[in-house]
Amino acid sequence: MAELIFNLSKEGKCAFSLPESQVPSYEFDNKYTRMEDAQLPEVSEVDVIRHFTNISRHNYGVDQGFYPLGSCTMKYNPKLNEDVAKLQGFTALHPYQPEYQVQGALKAAYDLQQYLCEITGMSGATLQPAAGAHGEMTGIMIIKAYHQGRKDYKRTKMIVPDSAHGTNPASAATAGYDIVQVKSDDKGLVDIEALSSIMDEETAGLMLTNPNTLGLFESNIKKIAKIVHDMGGLLYYDGANLNAIMGIARPFDMGFDVVHLNLHKTMSTPHGGGGPGSGPVCVRKDLIKYLPKPVISKNNDGYFLDYDRKESIGRVRAFYGNYLVYIRALTYILTMGPEGLKKASETAVLNANYIMAGVKDNFMIPYDRFCMHEFVLSGSNQKDNYGVSTLDMAKRLLDYGYHPPTIYFPMIVHEGMMIEPTETESKETLDEFIQVMNKIAKEAEEDADLLHNSPHTTYVRRLDEVAAARNPVLRWEKD
Amino acid sequence: MRYIPVTEKDRKEMLIRCKADNIEQLFSSIPDDVRLKRPLNLPDAKSEMELIKYMQTIAAKNSNTGNYACFLGAGAYDHYIPSVIGHLVSRQEFFTAYTPYQPEISQGTLTAIFEYQTMICELTGMDVSNASMYDGASALAEACVISSSASRKKSEIIIVEDMHPEYRETAETYLKFRGIKHASMTVEQLLSADLTNTAGVCIQYPSFYGDIYDMDRIGKYVKENGSLLIVCANPVALALLKSPKDFGADFVVGEGQPLGMPLGFGGPYLGFFACVKEHMRKMPGRIVGKTTDVDGKTAYVLTLQAREQHIRREKATSNICSNQALCALMATIYLSVTGKEGFKQVAKRCVDNAHYVYEGLLKTGKFEKVSDLPFFHEFTVKPKEDITALNAYLFKYGFIGGHKTEKGWLVAVTEKRTKEEMDEFIKRAGEFNG
C-alpha cells in the first residue's frame, strides 16, 4: 500500500475534467507567471478514493468507540445535524449576498445566539470566533475594551488558576496581559485567600472554568466573583466544561461577565480530526457594545448585520464565523430541547461518578468526593510501586480498543489521567471500560514491561517524537 | 432521548454504585443560590421528522448559488467541488475523530495533514507549512504578530492598501491588543518609506480589487530594508502566477476556501500559513512531522509542540489550539483530484472567463476601467448606475452580482460560469438603466 498520495502519482493520470472552453484564451505576460509548476500529484479518481479510504482506516472516531477524553466532551455527533448542514440553502450561500437574499441564514444564526444566551444566562452573543481559544481571545479583548472604555489603563494583569488549560494564559497574552497564577487548595478548588491577596486594581480579571479542570464545581464561586468585582475586575468563563451544568446552573447567575462556549464539545458538533470547531462568546448586557462586528440583529423589517458599532473590539476573522458548524449546534439544541439538555448534563455527571466509583479501589483518586462530568485519577500508586507511568497505562488502553483519556493534565495532579465519559455512553460501555481499567491496574502489578512496551496491537507503535522534533521533516520531497 | 442511552433502571443501579441516593446529591457541590430554578426557556424538543422540515424551511428562505449564477468573490469563491470530497470527508474515521494527539490511532489524519502541508509548500513556494489556521484573515493577523516579535530591533507592521478590508480589520484588532504599532500605505508610499522600524510588510496578491502589483519591485524594496515580507495570496492564483518565493516572501498566508470548501455563508474556511525555513519554529498552530515508530515503520506525528499553548502557555507563539483539520483534508483531496494539470486548468479557466466578462462589460459602455494593472479572476469596474440597484436588477435575472466597494464593482468569475451565463450577465448588466 502506497504511503502518500504522491507515491501514486504518474504523469498522464487525472481525476478531473472541465467542459471545453468557449471563450478566448488570455495569456499573461511571462513576468507574472510561475516558472515551475506546483508538484501536485497526478492520480486517478480510484487512486484518490482508495488512498484516503485506506488511510482513514488508521484513524479512530467516536462512531467506532468510547473516547473518554477529559475536557474534550467527545459526545456522539448526531447524523441529523449532518443532513441539515448539507442543505444547499446553507452550503451554497455567499457571505456577501445582500441581507434580503439570506434571511433564513440570518434567522438561524440569530436564534442560536438567543438560545446560547438563555443557556448561559447572558444578554448578547457573537458567533464569529472559530474555536474555543479564538473565543477566549475575543472574550479577553472585550474585557480589555471594557476597562479602556472606563479610561482604566492601569490593569495589566489577568489571573489564571494553576489548573487552567494552556489556552487560558496564551489567550490572555494575545490581549497583552501579564499572567498571574492563583493556586488551588488541597480540595482542588481556587484558594480563596490566595485570590484575595493577589486580586488588586491592576488586575483586569480572573479566568475560570466551572466545573474546573479537575471536574469539581467551584462552590465558592459567588465569593470568588465578589472578590474580583469588588476590585473592579471582570470574571471570564471558559465554557469547556459546560456539559456538566446545562439547565442546572448558569454562568451569569454565578457572577460571570463574559463566557465562551465550545460547540464542538458541549453542542455535539464533530471534531473533524482537529477542527473546525466554533467558539461563540456571550456577554453581560453592558458589554454588548464591545462585541466584534457585525452583530447579527433583528428589527421590524427582519434580520440584518449591524456594522454600526463604534465601540466594537473589531474583528477576529473574516465573515460571520463557522456557520456550517454552528448550524449543527442549532439543530442539536432544537433536538434536545430544555429537558434534553438538562438530562444530558445529569447523565454526564452520573456517568463520570459511576466510572470513578468503579476504579477507585485500584487507582488513587486525589479528590475523593462526587465529581461533575469528569474526574482525574492519579497513576501515582502504579508509578511508585511498579514503575508504571500514566503514559504506559494510556498506551495500553489502545490495545483494548479505546482512545486513551487525557493524560498529565491538569499539571497539578501527579501522573494524572482525566476521564470524561459524556452522556452518550451506555452503562454497558462504562462497565467494560471499568473492567479494562482494573485489568490494567493488575497488569501494572504483574507485568510492568507489558505496559512499558504498549501499545502492541496498533498500526504503529511508540513513535520517535524526539527525532521528529530534532530533525523536523514537515513535507514530502521528490527523490 | 435518542442520544442518551442510559435507562431509568440503569440510573438506579448506577446511583447505588456511586453511593448516592439520587442525581440531585451528585450536584450537591453547586450552592442553592446559583441553581437555576426553572426550565431553560428554549423551544421544546423537536422530533427528527419535524426538525428536518423546519430546517429545510429556513434553508429555503435563502437564495443560494445553486440556483443563481454567482459573480461575487471578495474573499469567498464559487468553485466547483468534486463529488469525491464529500464522500471521503464524511467517513466517520475522519469526521468524528479527535485531534491526533495519540498518533498510534491517528495515522489517517496525520498522513493527510502531512500531504496538505506538502501541497501548500508547493503552491506557495515556501519551505514549511503548518496544519492550518482558522481562516485567511486570522492567518494574516498571526503572521503580523510573529513578524513583529521576530526581531529585537524592529516591531512595526505595515499593511499595504488594497488588502481585504476584513483582513485588515482582523490584523489591526490582533495588533492593537498586543500594543503593536501598525500603519497603512499605498504601494507608491511603501516604495519610498523609511522601514527602519518596520518588522514586516503585508500585501495581498492579487489585491482585494484584483490588481497584480509589481511584486518583484515591492519584494526587493522590503527585503533590502531588512523587513519581513508577508504575502496574503489567493491559492488558485498561485497555480499560474509567479511564486511568492521568487519575490522574497518570508510568510505566505491566505484563504484556502477555494480549494474544495463550500461557500457556507462564510465558514468554516481554511487559513493556510507557510514560511521559509528560518521562521519554522515561530510558526503558530499544529505541525505534522515524519518519523518512525519503534518497529522502524514510517509514521506521522504532531511535532514542534513546544511552541504551542499547551506547553508554553503565555509564552506560546499563539493561543491557537485547533486547526481546521477537516477543511485541510478537503483541500488535500481537492488538490489530489484536480492535480498538477487539473488545478492549472481550473485556474486558467477562471482567468479566461474573467477576462471575457471584463471585456464584455467594458464594451457595453456602461462600465469604466478602474486600473491598468493585470488581474487574475477578479476585477473592479466603475458602473454608471448604482451598484445596489444594479445587483437587484441582475438578481431578477438569476445572477448574484459583484461586491460593492469603495473603488467600484468587484466582480469574480470562476470556472463554473458557462458562456451562456456570462453573455446573459453582460447583457443584463449593460442594459440596466437605474
Add this chain to the structure above:
Amino acid sequence: MKFTKNHEWIKKEGKYAYIGITDYAQQQLGDIVYVDLAEEDLVLQQGDVLCAVESVKTAAEVFMPVSGMVVEVNHDLEEAPEKINESPYEAYLAKITIDDESELDGLMTEDEYNEFLESEAE
C-alpha cells in the same frame, strides 16, 4: 562552579563565565530537541531570560545567574542539542562577561545545590 535555584550552573574562566543547565534539569526535561540560543552582544540583568531549551513535551526558560553580556553562544547545540543531555556541564549555552562579580556570592555552591535538590524532593 556555582548554581541557581532554577538549575542553571555558571563557571568563571578568567574574565568570562560559561552558563548551562544542571544534570537535574536535563533529566527533568527529557530528550532535548532544540535550543533557542541567545543573540550575541545581548546585555542582560540577573534573572532575565537568557534563552530557552525545548524537549518534546516541555519548554523551559534559562535565566541569567548574574548580570552580563553574551559574547558567544554554543553553536554546536544547533545541530546537536542532545549534547546537553549527554554532558550537561560541558555543553554550555552561552559565554558571558560578568558585570558585577559580587552577584556570584549570592549563588549556591555544589554542596548547597545538592542539599537544595534533596530538600525539594521531599
